[in-house]
Amino acid sequence: MKLSPKQFFTARLLEWNRQHNTRSMPWKGIRDPYRIWLSEIILQQTRVEQGLPYYERFIAHYPTVRDLAAAPDEAVFRLWQGLGYYARCKNMLAAARQIVQTFDGRFPDTYEQIQSLKGIGPYTAAAVASFAFNSPHAVLDGNVFRVLARYFGIDTPTDSTGGKKQFAALAQELLPPEQSAIYNQSIMDFGAVVCKPQQPSCGQCLLAPACVALQQQTVARLPVKSKKLVIxxxxxxxxxxxxxxxxxxxxxxxxxxxxxxxxxxxxxxxxxxxxxxxxxxxxxxxxxxxxxxxxxxxxxxxxxxxxxxxxxxxxxxxxxxxxxxxxxxxxxxxxxxxxxxxxxxxxxxxxxxxxxxx
Ligand code: SF4
Missing domain, CATH: 3.90.79.10 (Nucleoside Triphosphate Pyrophosphohydrolase)
Structure with a gap:
């Protein structure tokens, strides 16, 4: 049976993950929502190599969400020092305390409840819900935008309201509901390792036979952003x-x-x-x-x-x-x-x- 481009995409991505499951990190493949959440917060705007020692230090100092919630603000800020974006740290601490106060110290297990925590947006909620609880929520980060924009040849700006909706709907449609954890991990890893921002490895790419951007020679142009970053x-x-x-x-x-x-x-x-x-x-x-x-x-x-x-x-x-x-x-x-x-x-x-x- 001939697969549609969408079915081909999901099947090939999972196949790629089976063959190349190489980005092994301590938070990968685990089911502990606290650790997954911690890694996601630390890795926002931070490279994996830089974030890894911070993750390990936080886990060593605060092995559970209760430990983190009970920590003095100043101690947590000092442990965070060097990571930047301190609003993340402040929100992380507030969320830990929210979990203790509102959820009696048990990490919430639904997408909606997870998203109700301080500092958690749709991406982090989808990541924690899918990785920890295998809930069928597709993640949408920079890697996912890039892979989808190129493979499907979409030039709608990813930072526009319409673009966000379009990509979110597509990402959700592609997600195999029973395998959301593994699928979400695969697409993010694939974007980081194969369909990279610069010099993607199109020559070795399993998606190449159906990749629209490759066929139309628009790989370097996609994804499109409408706003230029003003520094x-x-x-x-x-x-x-x-x-x-x-x-x-x-x-x-x-x-x-x-x-x-x-x-x-x-x-x-x-x-x-x-x-x-x-x-x-x-x-x-x-x-x-x-x-x-x-x-x-x-x-x-x-x-x-x-x-x-x-x-x-x-x-x-x-x-x-x-x-x-x-x-x-x-x-x-x-x-x-x-x-x-x-x-x-x-x-x-x-x-x-x-x-x-x-
Ligand atoms: S062929 Fe190239 S642009 Fe297309 S998905 Fe693969 S790596 Fe990305």
Missing amino acids: RKRYFYYIVLEHQDQVFIRKRTGNDIWQNLHEFILLEMPAPVTASELLASPELRGVMNGTPYTMQGASPTFKQQLTHQTIHSQFLLLAATRKPAIKDYMAVPRTRLNSYAFPKTITDFLQNKSLELF
């Missing part, structure tokens, strides 16, 4: 203000990057400035509030790339000659700095030791 440049100048053995830091709040992480005294400028321009600026005078100081040194510039922003940071070490009163910042002993969670750029600065802070 904003930001210039952070951190004043590392010392007085005796103390430095001034604060916890970041508000609706900006790095929520709940700590930082030194921040002056954000609209464009790069030199250290002497900064020292003469009204912004610095405002924050120092009349505190006399001497300048001890300036660090090189550190760069941190986020999805929508590039952060350039420079650190100026100032020694206050009398006890400063800096609004909104707290004085902490230098030796206790390592008990606070900082964004990656500040951790890089502290490890770099370009200024004699210790």
Whole structure:
């Protein structure tokens, strides 16, 4: 019997998985929803190689969702340090507590309940529901969009409302309901290993005989996105203000990057400035509030790339000659700095030791 292109797709994908089940990771093939969820949260916007040690550390510190829910915020943020996108960590902790409070510590087992957890969207809900409970929900991530767009030759933008609906319906139609866990894993792995963003392995691809993009020579053009990513440049100048053995830091709040992480005294400028321009600026005078100081040194510039922003940071070490009163910042002993969670750029600065802070 001749298979339709859709039947061919699903059959070949499962066959590929049987032959090439090589992306072996500790969270693969397991049924524990807590571990699956943890891996999915850690791997959002993070490469597998980078996320793996974090996953292992989290499992070692918090083997169950109850352990995670009971952990102090600061300890969890410190364990997360370096992964970025701290909203994920905050939501993860909130979801763990929600599971304990609302579901009596038992991980919910339906797609709807899983999606009701903080920080869980349709993709993560489908991943946990299918991997842990074999529920028939198709995952839709970047890999899946790409494979479907190319194989079926779809040029509807994947980030448009219509595109999302079209791809979601197609993905769901292709899913064999009895084998949702294995199918979802197969299509994501296939996108990561064979139908890669750059230089896909069309020559060795089991789907090639029916791949529309290959036949129409549109592989490099698909998938299509409507919006171009706009990257904003930001210039952070951190004043590392010392007085005796103390430095001034604060916890970041508000609706900006790095929520709940700590930082030194921040002056954000609209464009790069030199250290002497900064020292003469009204912004610095405002924050120092009349505190006399001497300048001890300036660090090189550190760069941190986020999805929508590039952060350039420079650190100026100032020694206050009398006890400063800096609004909104707290004085902490230098030796206790390592008990606070900082964004990656500040951790890089502290490890770099370009200024004699210790
Ligand atoms: S033939 Fe190439 S473009 Fe088509 S599914 Fe296979 S790897 Fe992707």
